[in-house]
Amino acid sequence: QYQAPAIRIMAVHAMHVVPVGGVVPHMHTTIAPVASPSVAAATAASVLRVRPQQAHQDRASWPRVRSLSPAEPIVPALAVATSAALFVGRMAYNSRIATRRCRGGALARRATSPKVAVIGAGPGGLAVALALRKETGLDDVTVFERAPELRPAVGGGLQLHAGAALLEDLGVRLREWRGSLCRIRSRSVDGSELLRLDLRDLVQDLRPFTDSLLLEDGQLASSTVMRDALLDAMVAELPEDTIRFGRQLVSANLVPEGDRVSCRFTGEASPLEFDLVVAADGICSQARQTVTGEEEDTAPRYTGLRIQYGVREAGGRPEGCEEEAHQWFGEGVYALTATYGGLEGKLFEMIAVVFRDDQPIVENADWDAAEVRESCLQRLREAGHGREVLDVAEGCTRFFELGVCERPVAATSWHKGRLVLLGDSAHAMPPFLGQGANQAVQDAVCLSRWLKSVNFA
Numbered sequence: 001q002y003q004a005p006a007i008r009i010m011a012v013h014a015m016h017v018v019p020v021g022g023v024v025p026h027m028h029t030t031i032a033p034v035a036s037p038s039v040a041a042a043t044a045a046s047v048l049r050v051r052p053q054q055a056h057q058d059r060a061s062w063p064r065v066r067s068l069s070p071a072e073p074i075v076p077a078l079a080v081a082t083s084a085a086l087f088v089g090r091m092a093y094n095s096r097i098a099t100r101r102c103r104g105g106a107l108a109r110r111a112t113s114p115k116v117a118v119i120g121a122g123p124g125g126l127a128v129a130l131a132l133r134k135e136t137g138l139d140d141v142t143v144f145e146r147a148p149e150l151r152p153a154v155g156g157g158l159q160l161h162a163g164a165a166l167l168e169d170l171g172v173r174l175r176e177w178r179g180s181l182c183r184i185r186s187r188s189v190d191g192s193e194l195l196r197l198d199l200r201d202l203v204q205d206l207r208p209f210t211d212s213l214l215l216e217d218g219q220l221a222s223s224t225v226m227r228d229a230l231l232d233a234m235v236a237e238l239p240e241d242t243i244r245f246g247r248q249l250v251s252a253n254l255v256p257e258g259d260r261v262s263c264r265f266t267g268e269a270s271p272l273e274f275d276l277v278v279a280a281d282g283i284c285s286q287a288r289q290t291v292t293g294e295e296e297d298t299a300p301r302y303t304g305l306r307i308q309y310g311v312r313e314a315g316g317r318p319e320g321c322e323e324e325a326h327q328w329f330g331e332g333v334y335a336l337t338a339t340y341g342g343l344e345g346k347l348f349e350m351i352a353v354v355f356r357d358d359q360p361i362v363e364n365a366d367w368d369a370a371e372v373r374e375s376c377l378q379r380l381r382e383a384g385h386g387r388e389v390l391d392v393a394e395g396c397t398r399f400f401e402l403g404v405c406e407r408p409v410a411a412t413s414w415h416k417g418r419l420v421l422l423g424d425s426a427h428a429m430p431p432f433l434g435q436g437a438n439q440a441v442q443d444a445v446c447l448s449r450w451l452k453s454v455n456f457a
Contacts, residue, residue, distance in 0.1 A: 113139040113457060114275035117263060119249050119287060121145035123158070123227075124423030124440030125280035126234040129242060130170045131448035132278075137457040143238075144265055146248035150235065153398065155227035156309045157340035157350040159325070159434035162212045163441035165221035170445075171237045175215075179224035179322065179341040186327040189384040194329070224325070226311075226342040252277055252287045254417040261419045276456075277419045278447070280440065283407055285425030291416045300405040300428070304358045307404065307431065308376040310396030314339055314347035317392060322347070330383030332356065337392050351392045355379060360403075372399040404430050422447065 116132060118125045121143050132138045159181060160167070164174055186195035200220050203210040215221050235243065250264040261277040279287035283300050292298075314322075317337060325338040334354040342348045353376055377393055407428045414426045423440030430436075451457075 113137075115273075116141045116276045116278070117261075117272070117274040118143045119252075119263075119277065119279045119285075120281040121147075121150065121231070121235075121243050121245075122280060122282065122423075122440070123163075123230060123234070123437045124444060125278075126231060126238070127167065127170070127441045128278050128280060128422055128444035128447065129238055130167075130172070130234065131444045132451070133238075134170055135445065135448035136451045138451075141242065143243045144247040144249065144263075145243055145245050146266075148246050150228070150231050150243075152228045152232075152343055156311060156352070156400075157224055157226050157338065157348065158230060158437050159338075160223045160225060160230075160441075161221060161434065161438055163434070163438035164223040165212060165215055166441050166445050167234070168215055168221070172233050174223055174225065174230075174233065174341075175219075177225075177229065177233075177341045177345045179339050179347065180220070181222040181224050181325060181338070182220060182323040184325050184327065186329070189328060189330040189386060191386070195327075224338050224340040226340050226348055229341065229343045232343060249279075249281060249286045252279070252290050252419055254290075254419065259418050261417065275418060278422050279419065279425050280422045280444075281425055283405060283424045283428040285421065287419060288410065288421060288425050291414065291419055291421055292410050292412060298408055300407045302360050303404045303406050303430075304356050305404040305430075306355060306357050306401060308353045308355075308372055308379075308401045309399065310351045310353075310373070310376060310393050311398045312349050312392065312396040314349050316349055316395040318388060326388070328385055328389055330380075330385050333379055333383035333385070335380065335385055335389050337389060349392055349395075351376075351389065351396065353379060353393075369399045372401050375401075402431075406430070420447065 116138055118129050118132075118141065125143055125145075129141050129143050132141050160174070160178075164178070168174060182199055184195065184197040184199070185193070187193050199213075199222050203213050203220060213221050244267075246267050247265040248267075250266060252261055252263045254260075255262050255273060260273045260275060262271045262273050263277060264271050277287070279285055279291075281287060317326075317339060322339045325336060328335040328337075332355060336352045336354075338350060340348045340350055373393075373396065376399060377390070380389055380393060405428070409427045410421060410425075414421045422443045424436055426443070427439070428436070429439060
């Protein structure tokens with residue numbers, strides 16, 4: 001996406017994106033471990049036995065992926081291009097070998113579309129199911145989800161930026177019901193203003209680097225959406241029988257003979273084989289160990305940060321701030337309030353309260369909402385938060401609490417054979433600014449475009 005003569009080198013560590021030095025004189029300069037799109041193309045070229053110079057000359061045809069934000073060329077967005085290039089390059093090379101082995105040199109073609117399994121029906125899994133159909137032209141794509149159904153009124157709200165523009169490109173009609181995010185205000189609990197950011201002005205000032213944050217008609221893509229409504233809108237664009245519920249992945253193993261993956265699921269009497277498996281099964285990915293060979297000591301680690309969420313129908317925030325996200329900083333307690341588009345076109349408000357608790361707590365999806373509510377309100381009052389924050393929190397009808405975990409980025413490889421990781425299973429991110437959801441959507445589109453470039457369908 002970056003066409004400027006220089007980009008920042010970034011490194012991801014824990015929850016932060018930190019500049020660690022220098023600029024790249026030209027986009028085709030190779031600097032490890034950060035990969036540029038041209039490095040990815042050169043990698044694919046080496047696997048496909050194409051001269052790198054030729055790949056560089058043909059860069060106008062390279063797949064493009066939107067960046068998460070105008071100021072952050074996030075490493076995973078670039079690194080996924082390299083991993084995808086290696087992945088699809090190897091598949092293309094194997095395809096050439098198989099063709100040479102055909103009798104009479106006849107071209108071997110599949111009678112049907114390759115069989116693809118996607119593990120997980122979260123934003124990343126549904127995005128890759130959509131992208132594989134639209135971008136890659138695959139017809140036989142099945143999503144396996146461990147939950148018995150996608151239930152409404154589960155989860156909180158998400159911020160989508162470049163991810164919203166990509167989903168619109170994939171046919172997801174967000175504009176019909178999304179909340180618009182145009183401004184961000186940050187204040188301390190005493191009312192002192194720390195930041196006032198107009199996203200539309202920022203996007204215009206930094207063009208062309210921010211074109212990925214614009215929709216086709218020039219509107220700002222940045223959106224606020226409830227998670228259940230987002231999943232509902234994505235499912236609506238998939239064939240009715242795409243998702244198989246109540247299917248938790250037990251194991252994923254490469255088939256010794258042939259480019260296939262064998263998967264065992266709960267609810268299935270025998271293993272199922274696929275030509276491609278995309279594991280979008282989150283930070284606790286069952287498929288990750290097969291890909292990376294990691295031991296248990298790389299399991300998700302609790303960071304000591306916890307988040308309490310409260311959700312209510314719109315009406316508790318000051319009038320006129322529907323397109324603004326408000327951040328409040330108190331002593332040891334951070335609060336975010338915003339308005340989100342939800343199911344049936346309704347608007348909802350959410351408060352997210354972040355605090356530190358170093359004592360590990362066993363996570364439980366069935367938190368007592370009344371207990372979380374009282375704990376949240378007490379914490380906000382003790383930290384000195386004002387009426388704007390308390391009005392939202394006191395009116396919330398649904399509360400839940402989660403711990404923030406981290407896991408090392410799978411740095412060596414994000415695929416093994418025809419099994420590839422996507423989203424948090426490869427590079428887990430904390431739930432701030434919608435980083436995880438935006439990045440997973442970008443991963444999905446990037447992978448699908450690379451598969452299209454080698455005619456995988």
